[in-house]
Amino acid sequence: MDHLIEFWPILKRLLIYVKPYKKQLILAFILLLSGSISEVLGPILISYFINNILSKHELNLSVILTIIISFIVLQILSVFLNYFQSILFNKIAVKSINKLRQDVMYAALRQPISEFDSQPIGQMISKVTNDTEAVKELYDTVGPTLFRSIILIFIILFAMFTLEWHMAIIALFILPLVIILMLVYQYYSTPLLRKVRHYLADINNNFNETINGMNVIQQFRQQYRFEKKIKRSSHLHYMSRMKILRLDGFLLRPLLSLLSAIILCNFMFLFSFFPIGAFEVGILYAFITYLGRLNEPLIAITIQQSVLQQSIVAGERIFLLIDSPRQKYGKNKDLLKSGKINIDNVSFNYKNCKKNILENINIKISSKSFIAFVGHTGSGKSTLANLLMGYYPIKNGRIFLDNKSIDSISHCVLRKNVLMVQQDPIILSDTVFYNITLGRKISEEKVWNILDTVHLSYLVKSMPKGIYSVLGEEGNNLSVGQKQLLAIARILVSYPKVLILDEATANIDSGTEQLIQKTLLSIRKNCTLIVIAHRLSTIVEADLIVVLKQGKVIEIGTHQQLLNKKNCYWKMYKFQLSKY
Known part of the structure; x- marks a missing residue:
């Protein structure tokens, strides 16, 4: 229950970042819906062809050509609509993630100094990079896939009920089973995904620590110890990932395929049980095709649930940083008159x-x-x-x-x-001029006067571009x-x-x-x-x-x-x- 309580507030908060792009989002969903309808109409045309033309041997060339052209047009239309909706969703995702990254960096810049005393820098870098990248998948992959899958399920079920309601009811039994499966998956996967994000951040932190302390590591021959440290973090990350893969391998595709196979057996049983003529061959073909098509969005939903869980866990870590207390200052803006x-x-x-x-x-x-x-x-x-x-x-x-x-x-x-x-x-890895001014508007002449005062003018004049020479990372030159x-x-x-x-x-x-x-x-x-x-x-x-x-x-x-x-x-x- 705790997992469910945490899930919805974080998801709702992540979705706020796409709110400014509501119009583009609606257009993307319309394109996605149109593409899904175009895709589902194909089997109905084939079913009509089997029942009304092929089984009756009424080979009307104009009707056949119309069906073929309509089928091809629908498939091409589906491809183009899906392409444009994918581009739109990705644009929205990138813009949303840019805003989220800005908020994370804004929060990091306003953290109390005490937080940097206790929190490893690599952990914070991981939140800005890896965790926001995981959230990006929520916007450009999970959202569109879930919407497309749900729309496909409803359209397919509607088509099934239109064709033959007895068989449609049997197909409907798969939905509650899938929902139970998803809840079980969410319960077991959430703690594992938290561990994966933690170990990934730990790997980043170890790399950051190793690269920054390379001189000391090599001087005191600590390469082996740091190698073991990184290897241990990588192994823990690997083991957690393997547990998730095993969970995916058991609860997702194999189990869903088994459920689909059971439903298909029921179709065959029902088809053979009823008298000849009760069901048309075209309807059976359409149902077998739709069952295969129904299986795809159900598998997509359960697979995307894994990605969704990763996004939620990443979002949880991000919002912990964003919501953490900021450096507190007073409100008195009167300038100090003295240095007392x-x-x-x-x-x-x-x-x-x-x-x-x-x-x-x-x-x-x-x-x-x-x-x-x-x-x-x-x-x-x-x-x-x-x-x-x-x-x-x-x-x-x-x-x-x-x-x-x-x-x-x-x-x-x-x-x-x-x-x-x-x-x-x-x-800073920037020019001498910027390192002194730090964005403050002062003239070059004043910078040279300051360099004279601190006895650095001779050094700066010897550099290739004077005050506009770029200093190395952390001023290593x-x-x-x-x-x-x-x-x-x-x-x-x-x-x-x-x-x-x-x-x-x-x-x-x-x-x-x-x-x-x-x-x-x-x-x-x-x-x-x-x-x-x-x-x-x-x-x-x-x-x-x-x-x-x-x-x-x-x-x-x-x-x-x-x-x-x-x-x-x-x-x-x-x-x-x-x-x-």
């Missing part, structure tokens, strides 16, 4: 993690000041930066930006006024330091009120680091600068240094004040001096 920050008694833990990553954090940051967060790995520096970006909802405590609670600020205002340069910046410089260049297009640098200078040589320090000093004049630093030499000029340990603030002050305390920061600084 107040972190008030904030505690935080990630989803499915009981232990707090941050514990009772209280920090007041003045506008246009230079603040540094330092601490050992796992101390909570990056987590605090993510909270300032508004990536995670704050359940305990509050963060205020320009005296406004961060959860009340709208997405557009937050993204315009609070920006971050990450340790591993994302570089740039060094890690150059990627970070390019990420800083993006920020300089429009100064935010708050700029966060998450270990942004960690992979840059000391010479470039000094140049970036000058850039940061100029940024300070326009915004609040928060630097998460591993290299303490980069933050000696900071107005305030916050030292974190196991999610707690253990020290706070200027560089000199913290050195005078000779506590945790002093030890970290002395240790780094001894290293360098």
Whole structure:
């Protein structure tokens, strides 16, 4: 019963995507109906020929030619009508799937960052590609086939009842048996199809993980382990597919063929039981032909039910993504006037993690000041930066930006006024110009000025097409330091009120680091600068240094004040001096 309860709401929701194409859909169904009628009229003409011409030996040439021409015209008409309806249904399917894919991508782009912490990327890619392709079959294959099959069944039964109602009643007994068969098939196939979609997504995820981590895999000779992992996922997918094929092989064509054979035996029994002349040979021919024709749509319906179930399961996975909670932001669209920050008694833990990553954090940051967060790995520096970006909802405590609670600020205002340069910046497979502007309208001259500021102009000028040179996938033709410089260049297009640098200078040589320090000093004049630093030499000029340990603030002050305390920061600084 649970399967039936889930089936109809998902099917109804999937069918909403074809609603905008109602007129084309009606036309396609009219063509399909006309083609089906043309196909079914053929046996009636042959039956008439057998009963009225062949059996009576009345060979009227004009009548015979009329029947032959009519039969050929009907078959040709059927072919053309079916061709055009197929084209129409496919057009509707492609347009509907494009809209569905857009909705899936729209939902994925608005997922909370926490979802990407727990959900494998390959699983999400599978929903956008494989699952939407499975749904496409609902529109261009399942719908037309089911409609055509149902129409054929009704037309064939109508023709049977018109010709001989006794035999038609016998043929009618096959329908409830097929319905029972379909319900049984649906009950057993749904859980298997869910497993198939899950394992297919798992295969995609494993491939995604393997290709992205190829350097590490080859470096540590992990090829065999990853090969086994993919092989296991493929085997589980194969075993689930085989179970469905066995189910199909037992419940679909063989069982239906058996039912048709039983009905045919009843026809033969009825034909031989009644006295001579009760049934005409032409009628028997028509019934045997119609029974064969009736078998085809019934088999088509049961086979399409398998495809329908796959579409429903795929739709279920898609709608789970579409309906999942989106990143929540406030509604306040007032621009921030300053970069003032107040972190008030904030505690935080990630989803499915009981232990707090941050514990009772209280920090007041003045506008246009230079603040540094330092601490050992796992101390909570990056987590605090993510909270300032508004990536995670704050359940305990509050963060205020320009005296406004961060959860009340709208997405557009937050993204315009609070920006971050990450340790591993994302570089798009596009031109240098687009990687800096990101669609914002700025002149080439300004881009070159920005490249001069971050000391990348020499590199870009050496490229074949200058700022219009296309960077490789994930910027693989740039060094890690150059990627970070390019990420800083993006920020300089429009100064935010708050700029966060998450270990942004960690992979840059000391010479470039000094140049970036000058850039940061100029940024300070326009915004609040928060630097998460591993290299303490980069933050000696900071107005305030916050030292974190196991999610707690253990020290706070200027560089000199913290050195005078000779506590945790002093030890970290002395240790780094001894290293360098």
